[in-house]
Amino acid sequence: MTAITERNLIDFVYAEARMLDEQRFEDWLTLFTEDAYYWMPLAHDQQDPKLHTSLMYEDKLLLRVRIERLSGQRTFSQQPKSRCHHLLQAPSIESSNPATGEHIVRTAFHYTETRLDKQVIYAGWSTHHLVEVEGKLRIRLKRIDLVNCDAAFGNIQLFM
Numbered sequence: 001m002t003a004i005t006e007r008n009l010i011d012f013v014y015a016e017a018r019m020l021d022e023q024r025f026e027d028w029l030t031l032f033t034e035d036a037y038y039w040m041p042l043a044h045d046q047q048d049p050k051l052h053t054s055l056m057y058e059d060k061l062l063l064r065v066r067i068e069r070l071s072g073q074r075t076f077s078q079q080p081k082s083r084c085h086h087l088l089q090a091p092s093i094e095s096s097n098p099a100t101g102e103h104i105v106r107t108a109f110h111y112t113e114t115r116l117d118k119q120v121i122y123a124g125w126s127t128h129h130l131v132e133v134e135g136k137l138r139i140r141l142k143r144i145d146l147v148n149c150d151a152a153f154g155n156i157q158l159f160m
Contacts, residue, residue, distance in 0.1 A: 003098060004132060009105050010091045012137045013128060017086035017109075020159050025067040028159070029060070033131060033138045036060050038159070040144040055149065055156070063159075070157070082115040082157040094127070101132030111160045122160065123147045 019028040032038075040055040049057040058066065069075050089108040096103045104127060111122045129141035144160045 004096075004101070004103065004137065006093055006096070008137065009093055009096070009103055009130065012130065013091045013105055013107050013126075014088065016128075016139075017088055021085055023070075023081070023083075025070065025159075029063055029067060031137075031139050032060050032063065032142075033133060033140050034060060036063075036138075036140050036142075038063055038142050038144075040146065040149070040156075040160070042149055044145070044149060055146075055153065056144075066159075077155070078115075078157065080116065082113055084114070084158045084160075085112045086160070087111075103130040103137075104128070105130065109160070113156070113158055115157070120154070122156075124149075124160070126160065 016028065016031055019025075019031075036059070037049070038056060038058045039049050040057075041049070042053050042055050046052055046054070070078055070081070072078075087110040091105045091107040094104040094106050106125055106127050108125050109123070111124075113120050113122070124144060124146040127141075127143040127145070128139055129143075130137045131140050132138075
């Protein structure tokens with residue numbers, strides 16, 4: 001088995017963003033472990049997704065439901081489909097433990113979501129809690145901290 005390098009961790013984050021930009025949602029979902037969560041806190045420095053309201057706190061089942069909704073023929077809010085673009089700062093390795101196969105990578109981003117003549121831009125940081133599963137990196141937790149997390153938002157259709 002090959003050791004995971006810093007370059008592997010960085011490349012993983014870039015590849016994941018590209019999957020989302022290309023709407024390869026099924027491929028993207030396979031990056032998550034079965035016990036994974038996608039979390040977008042509602043407050044700065046929020047520490048608990050269960051005792052406090054979040055913008056999103058979805059397990060793998062809910063992610064799958066959202067993907068099925070996005071690809072559904074009767075999802076009129078997605079006709080035409082929303083599109084997105086991630087502009088990422090170079091990811092930084094916050095921690096890496098080869099012995100346990102656990103890694104944390106933080107990335108600042110600007111994210112643009114567009115549909116028809118409406119365009120929305122978000123800025124923030126993503127924190128990937130990655131684990132090694134059978135020699136491959138997988139996401140156990142993806143946390144999205146928006147700069148303006150406490151603002152009033154419309155529907156966020158896609159994944160940041």
